[in-house]
Amino acid sequence: MIARLALATALAFASSPALAQETDAEDPYIWLEEIQGERALEQVREWNADTEAVLTATPEYPVARAWAKQILDDDRQIAMPDAIQGDMVTNLWRDADNPRGLWRIASLDSYMAGAPEWRTLIDVDQLGRDEGESWVWHGANCLAPDYERCLISLSPGGTDADVVREFDVTTGTFVEGGFTLPEAKSNVAWFDEDTLFVGTDEGEGSLTDSGYPRLVKLWERGTDFTSARQIAEGEQTDVSISGFSVLDGDTRWRFIRRGPSFWTANYSLVRDNGSAVPLPLPEDAEFEAVLDGHVIAKLNSPLTTRNRQAEAGWLVAWPLQDVLDGKPAEPFVVFSPSETQAVEEVATSENTLWVKVLDDVSGKLIEVRPGYPGWFNRDMDLPDNSTIQIANTTGTGDTVFVTIESMLTPPTLWAVPGDGAAKRIASVPAQFDASRFTVEQRFATSKDGTRVPYYLARPKGVEGPLPTLIHAYGGFRAAQTPKYLTAEPYRSGPLSLFWLESGNAYVLANIRGGGEYGPRWHEDALREKRQNSFDDFHAVADDLVAQRLATPGKIAASGRSNGGVLVGAVANQRPDLYGAIISGSPLIDMRRYNKLLAGASWMAEYGNPDVPEDWAFMREWSPYQNMQPDPDYPAVFYYLSTLDDRVHPGHARKAAAKLEAFGQPFYYREAIEGGHSVGADREEDAKRAAMLLAFLNREIGDEAE
Structure with missing residues (x-):
């Protein structure tokens, strides 16, 4: 698999009609779409074994695996407030002894004091052992305001499909004869x-x-x-x-x-x-919250309101009682971000709308309160140049829990009241020596002149180009914000930290398609504009090269899910620039994606390949259709799960088969469990982080050929 075949074989394949693959009949690897087919699974087992044989034999693998497991299982992690239920708080706790988690409850007072007194409600690992199922926790929906009855969602192996059962918090047991739904x-x-x-x-x-x-x-x-x-x-x-x-x-x-x-x-x-x-919400508006009898939505196109013209990205409210009474429900603006800001998160407490915005990708928290003649807002006093995330809010009183972190600063959980000073609740202790690294925000210029931000992390004091890992997403309005280096976005443990500790550089690129600058940033990469996100990624890589911070061929491109489209496209378009590709749970075959699992739901994002006009522009960048035999094509590492019922495993399987036919290097790891998140537990995440580090060292590290 990893060794090259004769180039003549690859060129012969390239000249065959199958390369075009404009119809299903022309795809020689469509048999790999049979998820549980024995022939397909046998091929998967062979690729898995080949990859493990090579990467687990490297000297760094056992060290990285053990270190990743230690970080992931660290019991000094923050017990996040998954739900505030009246005067109680719930949390799912995972550690080395409880890899699938303990769902537990404590009083809000003890939690706020930093010494929660937990009572376990469900031991997910023990429940799985008792019932002979590989249960993965998918959440609890508890009925307010008493929060005594909850709908528990459990997934067999980590798929999106759940079993739903009713649970009684007061007795700590599932309700006999209660609401129950089978897997779906x-x-x-x-x-x-x-x-x-x-x-x-x-x-x-x-x-x-x-x-x-x-x-x-x-x-x-x-x-x-x-x-x-x-x-x-x-x-x-x-x-x-x-x-x-x-x-x-x-x-x-x-x-x-x-x-x-x-x-x-x-x-x-x-x-x-x-x-x-x-409801009179525009069809493209996003329902965000309900407060003070008003439904609040984020606009994605301009709207005339009773107090002013509202632009895309603004928050607007409609009175619900008017809707029920059959009266005209006139909308009004409750919050308008600045030109550099984008509303990313919205939550409500008893009397307050909490708005988290990105300002040139840096997080800010804003309090918005109902009032007359208009709602008023104020910025909360929190650290600048940080990633802020809303964890939860109280239903009684006006306190919001937020985490604050950066690539070099571990997460800290704060309780921020509407009145009074913010209070530190818990913090993750430093897990590496941050003084050894630097992080800076830089901007690249894309092909059409757009200014694209990115974060660059490097060892301190090092000059000249370094092997560089660039991660991006570029889709579905999902902004990519810098996280502490032990919790980066690969679902693979602390890979970016390991890469930096090895003397290399890590980049988080804020390319178009995400939500970093609101609706316009997303719309500029929709459908026929998708190439903009790829151009943005190339621009970041080219900027690093122009500044003598990286070298062509010593750059790795990383993306997951939608990011699979991204890294597949950039590999095809600029094999001169990238030496390695990390492709997780990827979308790749855009000719058939709408026929595979949940793919039809994403046609508003990419286009409908069954419509000739759409396929005309999708064909230009669809990774699978544009793969070519090239001796300089970057090595690819595909990681995914057999049980992913969102993005079909056939995407990665077929791309791997194509590379194998081309005689081009690739690595493959398909976990049996885990669903779209890949790893069902942290043991799998630790293995993957270690293998990915070994892959990067082998392909673009300083020791690579």
């Missing part, structure tokens, strides 16, 4: 204490083309699900439809969300009897 990609939420919103797989006609629920039903306690009353349905071509509720003070507001595409939604307000009235 279900949409489930509380309507009231005895009724659920449910959308699930009921057989033919119940799912959309994307594989998500097409129907919303109300299921009453004590009845068979077959008697559940349907209250809404979507189209077969929709992405999904779901019901949910939000508690605003003492009022429970209920909604239905129908998603015609990934980037559009129609919302309705649901009355107590299950009937619904449409």
Whole structure:
């Protein structure tokens, strides 16, 4: 696999009609799409074994694996407030003894004092042993305001599909005869204490083309699900439809969300009897929160409001009672970011809207409160040049929990009240000597003149070019912000730290397609504009070379999921620039992606390959169709999971088969469990981090040929 075949063989393959692969019949590797097919799995086992034989034999592998496991299992991690439930807080705790986690609860007072007194509710590892299942925790939805009953989602092996069970927090047991749903990609939420919103797989006609629920039903306690009353349905071509509720003070507001595409939604307000009235939100607006009787949404296109013209990226509110009463619900602006800012997160406490913005990618927290004649806001006094993330908020009182970190500063959890000083709750101790490194934000100029930010981390005092790892995403409005180097974005443990400790450079690139500068940053890489994100990535790499910080051929491109499209495209377009590619859970074959698992849900992002006009521009950059035999093509490491039911494992499998036919080097690691997140536990994450380090050293390290 890793050795090259004769170039003549590769060139013969390149001249065959199969290279074009404009139809399924022309794809010689389509058999690898049979996820559990024995022939396909035998090929996977062979590739896995070949990769492990090479990379686990390197001297750095056992050291890196042990170090990664130690970092990932460190019990000095922050016990994050996964949910604030009245005067209690819940947390899922994972460590060496509990790799799948302990779901536990403590009083909010003890948590705020920094000495939480935890009571275990569910031991996920023990539950799996007792039931003979490989359970992976996927969350709890507890009914406010009492929070005594919860809907627990458990995934067999880490897939997106869950089993849902009702749990009683007061007794610490699953409810006998309570609400239970079998394994499926279900949409489930509380309507009231005895009724659920449910959308699930009921057989033919119940799912959309994307594989998500097409129907919303109300299921009453004590009845068979077959008697559940349907209250809404979507189209077969929709992405999904779901019901949910939000508690605003003492009022429970209920909604239905129908998603015609990934980037559009129609919302309705649901009355107590299950009937619904449409909300006046624009179809491309993002539902963010409910506060003070208003629904708050982020705009993605301009809107005329009663107090001023609102632009894309602004937050706007509509009065819900007017909607119920059949009156015109006039929207008004509640927050407008500056030109360099983008709203990234929104959360509510009892009386406050908390808005986290990015300002040239640096985090800021803003408090927004209802008032007359307009809502007012103020910036909270928190460290500059940091990554800030909202962890949770209190339902009573106005406190928000946030984490603050940077590449060189470990995360600290703060409780930030609406009035008074912020309080430090917990912090991760330093896990490396940060004084040995420098981090700076730089800007590259893309092909069309766009200014593209990126973060560069290097050993302090080193001059000249270094082997460099560049990670990016570039899609789905997902901004990439700098995190502490032991918790970077590969789902692979502390790879970036290991790479820096080896004397190399690490870059996080904020290319278009993400949300770093609001809707415009995303829209500039949609569909026919996708090449902009690839050009941005090339621009960052070229800027590093021009500044004598990196060398062509000694640069690795890393991307995961949507990032698989990115790194596959840049490898095809600039094999002169990149010496290695890390491609995790990747999308690669854009000719067939909409026919594989959840792929149809992303056509608003990429285009529909079955429409000739769309395929015309997608064909220009689709990684699979543009792969060519080239002796200078960068070595690729594919990592993924057999049980990924979001991005089909066939993408990586077929790309690996193509490279093998070309005689080009590649490495392959397909974990059996883990779903789209790949690793079902930290042991797998540690192995992957160590193998990826060995791969980078072998292909672009200073010792590489």
